[in-house]
Amino acid sequence: MNYIQQRRQTLTQSLKKHGVDAFLVTAVPNVTYLTGFTGDSSYYIATNRHNYIVSDTRYEEQIREECTELEVVIRGHDKTTLEAAAEVLNKSGAKNVAVEGNRITVGELEQLKSLTPRITYVPINGEIEGMRVIKDPSEVEQIRTAIRIAERAFHMFTATLRETDTEKEMVDALDGYIRRAGGRAPAFQPIVAVGERGALPHAPPTNKQLGEGSKLVIDWGVDLIYKCDLTRTIRSPFTAVPMRKNKFERVGVNFEEVYNIVLSAQNAALAMIKPGVKAKDIDAAVRKVFDSAKLRRGPKDVKLSEFFTHGLGHGIGLELHEAPRIRANSNDILDSGMVISIEPALYIPGWGGVRIEDNVLVTHNGCTLLSTVARQLPISVEEQEVEESAEE
Numbered sequence: 001m002n003y004i005q006q007r008r009q010t011l012t013q014s015l016k017k018h019g020v021d022a023f024l025v026t027a028v029p030n031v032t033y034l035t036g037f038t039g040d041s042s043y044y045i046a047t048n049r050h051n052y053i054v055s056d057t058r059y060e061e062q063i064r065e066e067c068t069e070l071e072v073v074i075r076g077h078d079k080t081t082l083e084a085a086a087e088v089l090n091k092s093g094a095k096n097v098a099v100e101g102n103r104i105t106v107g108e109l110e111q112l113k114s115l116t117p118r119i120t121y122v123p124i125n126g127e128i129e130g131m132r133v134i135k136d137p138s139e140v141e142q143i144r145t146a147i148r149i150a151e152r153a154f155h156m157f158t159a160t161l162r163e164t165d166t167e168k169e170m171v172d173a174l175d176g177y178i179r180r181a182g183g184r185a186p187a188f189q190p191i192v193a194v195g196e197r198g199a200l201p202h203a204p205p206t207n208k209q210l211g212e213g214s215k216l217v218i219d220w221g222v223d224l225i226y227k228c229d230l231t232r233t234i235r236s237p238f239t240a241v242p243m244r245k246n247k248f249e250r251v252g253v254n255f256e257e258v259y260n261i262v263l264s265a266q267n268a269a270l271a272m273i274k275p276g277v278k279a280k281d282i283d284a285a286v287r288k289v290f291d292s293a294k295l296r297r298g299p300k301d302v303k304l305s306e307f308f309t310h311g312l313g314h315g316i317g318l319e320l321h322e323a324p325r326i327r328a329n330s331n332d333i334l335d336s337g338m339v340i341s342i343e344p345a346l347y348i349p350g351w352g353g354v355r356i357e358d359n360v361l362v363t364h365n366g367c368t369l370l371s372t373v374a375r376q377l378p379i380s381v382e383e384q385e386v387e388e389s390a391e392e
Contacts, residue, residue: 003136004036005069010131011046020122021094022047024085024112027103029318030128035067038225043085047092054085082108086115094119101125126323133315133323134337140361140370142226143316143339146183147359147371150222150230153177154373157218163211163238167192171205174220187221187229187320198233198353201310201345211238215255215352227320229341230371231357233259235378252297253351259377261304262354265289265344266375269312273342273360273367279330283312286344287328298348307348313341316359338362339370 011023011034025031025044034044035053039062042055054073055063063072075084089097097116099109101123109121135143156177161170170192178186193203195213203217210216219231235255265286272282290304311327316339324332326340334340343357358371 003138004034006136007034007131008046008051011128012048014127015046015048015098018098018122018124018127020096020098022089022092022096023098023124023127024089025100025128026108027100027128030100030103030132032225032318033128033132035070037063037066039063041081043081045085045088045092047094050092052088054081054088056081082111083115086112089116089119096120096122098122098124098127100128129323132317134335135317135339135361136337139226139317140337140339142224143228143359144370146187146222146224146226146228147230149182149224150178150220150228151371151373152181153183153222154218154220154230154232156181158234158237161210161237163209165210166207167194167197167203167205168207170210174218178220178222181222183222183224185223187223187227190221191217191219191231193217193353194236196350196352198355199347199349199351201347201353201355210236213352215354217353217355219355219357221320226318227316228359228371229316229320229343229357230359230373231343231345231355232373233262233354233356253295253348254297255354256377257295258346258348258354259356261290261293261295262344262346262356263375264293266342266356266358269342269344270360270367270369273334273340273362274365275334275336275362277334279324279326279332279334280328282334282342283326283328283330286312290344290346298351304346307346308344309347310345313343313357315340334362336362336364 023046028040031042031044039059042053045052051070052073053067053070056075060074073088097119099121102125157174171190174190175186191203194208194210194216197203198217214236216236217233221227221229268285268289269282272285287305290308293304313326315322315324339361341357341359345355347353358369361368361370
């Protein structure tokens, strides 16, 4: 099945609904979605009879390879892509043209109006993003491939950690492993946070060394046109318990205890995922798990959900963050074919954080976990000693 052609047909069928003669698509992810073109700086124009891609000479050969079913308009160096698109619209005879109201800038729209005085523009919000929410089998497979690459990069990264590695050096190394494993690039700058710095959800890299903390938060993803987004929190391979020289990590909170609470919250979320479920109800279920949990040592007289400071998840696809939104104020309802992240976390100031993030496909009767990196903690040195004592 030609899924890309099917998407274009769906968009063309929407023209009548919106009372327009054409649709001008300018956002890069949406152009890719509708054309298969993997470059940038290009526009797509849909009319009832024509499908145009407007670009420049840098991409001429690439477009002819990737977009064999489109009418190609290559601008010269004497005009901009917007000016070339305006010429196409003027020649098309269109009187009313839809634009992406939430994507095009005010300046771009004003320039279009001046270049096409006989055309009325109709801002339409989220039309193509709404189509992108449900992934077809080809999209799911591309996301799976991105995840496999991310997992290979993760194993390469963790196998080469050194006690003296700084956060900055680890971020750079993970970036390189993502490319060596087959990714075009990281989907975002990886986050690698040592010890108490794990309490910062988006911790910027510093010169703090791995050996200065007992735990490590690793958040990374792969850009393979389609994206993935994963997080693991692991013990430092060099310190089984908080180091004495680190005054922050001496806060009396047990890592395994916090980790297992976060894992229980994620499992509660996964158990709820199926078509028809409200996204905000899944977020609420995770916060309920946190509120019912108690730490043996640590913050008192406070609900643990207060240490979960962001939404539970988001859609993943051509963009790292897209619909649906899995958070308390979301009005989204899950449906089969959505691919989402589920990332519960607890961030305890002065101690650190635990975040576990996986990518999930919503199926007709539940969900499938697309990521396979172990979620269970490997047995700790202390736990092993207890088990061995019990056996004796």
